[in-house]
Amino acid sequence: MSSLNYSPLAKEEGVCWTEKESLGLNIIVKEEDDEIPVDGEEEPFGEDDIVKEEEEPFGVKEEEEAIAIKEEEDVLGVKEEETEDEETDDEETEYEKNEDLNNTRERPDTEEPEPETSKPARPHHCSLCGKSFSQLMNLKRHERTHIGDKPHHCSHCGKSFTRLEHQKKHERTHTGEKPFHCSQCGNNFTRLGSLNEHKRIHTGEKPFHCSLCGKNFTWLASLNEHKKIHTGEKPFHCSQCGKNFARLWNLKEHERIHTGEKIYKCSQCGKSFTWLGDLKRHKRTHTGEKPYHCSHCGKRFSQLVNLKEHNKLHTEEKPYHCSLCEQSFKRLGHLKRHERTHIGDKPHHCSQCGKTFTRLEHQKEHERTHTEEKPFQCSQCGKNFTRLEHKKEHERTHTGEKPFHCSQCGKNFTRLGSLNEHKKIHTGEKPFYCSLCGKNFTRLWNLKTHKRMHTGEKAYHCTQCGKSFRWLWNLKEHERIHTGEKIYQCSQCGKSFTWLGDLKRHERTHTGDKPHQCFHCGKSFTEHLKRHERTHTGERPFHCSLCRKSFSELGNLKRHERTHTGEKP
Template structure:
C-alpha cells in the first residue's frame, strides 16, 4: 500500500533519503559504508546488491537475455535495451519543463537543465570564462599561471588539478575502474565508458544542424561540421597547405621532415604512411597482412579476402 500512498517511513540517517521498505534502506546504506557483500566467484568484484551481481555474471556467461525485435541486437541489461529501443521508436520520454525539448535518456535531460538553472557565478579575469564552482575556477587559473601543484613521482609529469593527476596515475597502476556491463571492456575514465555505451545502445545524441546526420560523440560532430563550413584549421607553416583533419596534417608534415615512422619487420624498409607499409608487406612471400572479419584468418591480399570462405560465414548464411 505504501507504493500507492507514497508513504516512505524509512529514512537514511546520513543523507536523509526516504524509502518505502526497510530492505531498500538497508541496501542504500551500503553506498555510505562501502560494504559490498555480494562477490563474483570468477573475478572477485564486489557489489552492494544481489541483482547487480546477477547482471555482472552475464559478462562471464555471455548471456544477453534482452533482444531487439527490430535489428536483433542483444543486451545484458534491461536499461540499455530500453534506451536502444528508443532509437527505433523515436521515443524521447524525458522532457524539459522550461523549453519543452525532449531526450532519450534522463542523464541527457539533467545535463540540459543546467543550461537553464545553473548559474556560472565565478569568472576568470584573464579569459572571461565562467564557472559554477570556485574550486573549478581556481584549477582553471593554473592554465594561465602555468602552476602545476600535483606531480607524478614515477614519471615526473605535472598537473594543474588533482583529478587529472588521479586519472594519470591509473596509467602506471593500470587501474581501469569503469567496466562496461555489456561486453566487460574496462576504462580509465567514466566519461569514456559513457561514450562507449553508445556503441551498444546505438544512441547518437549529437546532430548536424545542416544535414541532420547524427554522431555518438561531440568531437565527431565538430569535425563533420567542417565539411559544411569549409574550415581547415591545420595549416602547414612550410608550404601553406591547409587540412581539415589532424592525422592528414601530420601525415603531410612527413613529406617535409622526411620522417618515416613505419618500418617493415622483414627488410627494415621505412615508410611515411601505414597504408604504404601494408602494400609493401604483400611483396614478401607468405606475408599475410589482411584478416577475415568473421574468423580472423590472415590473408595476403584483398582478392584473397573476397575469395575466402570460412565456417563462420557459411553458418551465418544458413
C-alpha cells in the same frame, strides 16, 4: 564520566549529538570536546573532527571533479559549463552519503546495540525541487543549478562558473600552470584528476567495467563511449546533412566538411589542414620521420596506411575482389582501376593529343612524351626518368637491393613486376592470349611483340633515316650507327663497342672461352658455330635471286651477285 544534558535538538553546526532510546524515552547526550573517555569506551568525536569530516567531502573532492571535467572536456568535447549541473548533482549525492556516515557514530563496546537508529535530520530544503540537505552551503550550491547563477568569473576572459574550483582550474588554461607532477615519467598536468588518470597508464589499472561484455577501461569516458556500441546511441546530429555521430568531436570534425574550415596550420610552410592527423602526416615531409617499421624486411614508412599496404607484399593477401572477373587485388585503388577495364571508362584525357586513360598517373606520364620532361633524377649518377618507379628501380642497380622475394624458390628481384612474372614459371600460368593464332604468353609485352608478326607493324621509327623497327631496343641499337655511340666497354683493355654482342665476343679473346661446341665433331668455337655446322650438313641457305645458285655463307652470295651486276668492290 560525561555529564548528561537533557535538552531539545540543538543547531547542527554547534555540537555533535548522540541519540539513545531508553525505556521508551529519547535521551539526548551532549558530548563536549574536553571530556575524558571512560576505560573501555572509545573517545567521542569532538567538534573539530565532525566539521572536518563533513567539510572534506563537499570542499575538496578535487580528484573526482577533475576526472569528470577532463572526461567531458578532453574526451567527449562537452563544454564545462554544459555539465556543471550534472557534476553538482553527483557530488551532492556523494556528500549526502558521507554525511550519513558521519552522523552514524560508534558506540562503546560495553553499550548494548540500539534496536533502531534514527536517520539524521536534513533541515535545509530546496523550495524548487524539494531536495533536502544537511548543510546550508550544499543547498545554496544546489540552488544555482536552478537559477543558472555563476558567481565566479575568469579574470582573463570573463567566463563564468558556478564553483570557485572550476574557475581556478579554467584559469590555468590561460597561465599554463601545471602544478601536478608525475613522479614516474615527469609529465605535468593542470588538474589532479588528470594526473591520477595518467598514473593508470603506468599501473595498468582499468577500474571501469562494462557490465554487458565484461571489457575493462582505464577511463570512465572510454567506458561511456564503449557503451554506445551496445546501445547504438548516436546523440550528436549534423544540422547541415542530418548525419548522426556517437561522439561530439566526430560531429565537430564532420562539420568542417561543410564549412571548409582548416584549423590546423603547419608552422614551417604555412599550409593548413582540416584534420589534425593530416597535419601530423604532413610534418613528416619536413622532418623525414618514418615511425612505421616493417617487421619482415625492416623498411620504414611515414604513414601507417603505407606500412599496411607494404605488409601485403609479404603475406600475399589480396582482400579486394572484382565482382565481374573474380580477379583479386592487394589495394582498393588497384581494384577500382581494374573495374574501369570492364566498363571501358577512361576519364583522363591528354591535353595535347586527346588520348584517354583509365588512370590519372598514366595521363601525366603520357603527357611527358610531348614535353620530354624527366622530373625524377637518380641521386647516385644523375640520370633522369619520366616515372618515379623507374627512378627507384634504377637506384637499386646502385644499391644492389632486391626487396621482392619468391617464397617458392627463394630467388630475389629488384622489381615487383619481375617477381610476379617469375611466379608464372612455378604456376605455368600464361594469361595473355593471341586472338589470331591462339598462342599463349606469360608476359603481356611478349604478346604485343608477337602480334606485330601478324600485323607487320613497325611502330618505332628512326628520326635520322626513317627506318622502322618492330622493337624499341632495335631502334635504340640502330640509332648508335648515326651517333657513333659506343656504350659497352671492355673492363680489361678499355676497348668500346656499339653492341653488347660485340663486347661479349671480344671478352672471349681475353678469357679464351669457346662456349659453342659442334654437335657433330666436338670442335669448340668462340663464334660462327652455325657456319661450321653447314660443312657437316651441306646446308646452303643463301640463294641468288638471278640464277638460283645457293651458298653456305652470306659473304659468298654477295661476291657471286657482283658477277651479275659487274660491280667491283
